[in-house]
Amino acid sequence: MNVIIQYQIIQEKFNTRIYYPDLYNAIDKFYCKVxxxxxxxxxxxxxxxxxxxxxxxxxxxxxxxxxxxxLTHLFWMILK
Numbered sequence: 001m002n003v004i005i006q007y008q009i010i011q012e013k014f015n016t017r018i019y020y021p022d023l024y025n026a027i028d029k030f031y032c033k034v035x036x037x038x039x040x041x042x043x044x045x046x047x048x049x050x051x052x053x054x055x056x057x058x059x060x061x062x063x064x065x066x067x068x069x070x071l072t073h074l075f076w077m078i079l080k
Contacts, residue, residue: 003027041071048076 003023010018045062052058057080063073 045071045074051078 007018007023048060052060058078059076061075062071065072
């Protein structure tokens with residue numbers, strides 16, 4: 001959610017004026033900094049890849065959005 005939408009929600013809900021620098025500072029204070037290779041999706045994909053390396057019967061299929069580089073589909077199973 002971007003700052004403008006958050007500003008509008010706060011303004012409507014609390015009927016008060018908020019200064020953008022204060023809002024940016026508050027968001028920055030609570031914003032979760034992402035550490036490379038530490039986010040949930042990255043860990044999941046790494047674990048699935050490790051399982052496939054150890055056991056070739058694991059099947060993993062992924063699709064990514066080329067514009068946003070986000071994971072859109074993930075399928076995994078083991079053939080037994």
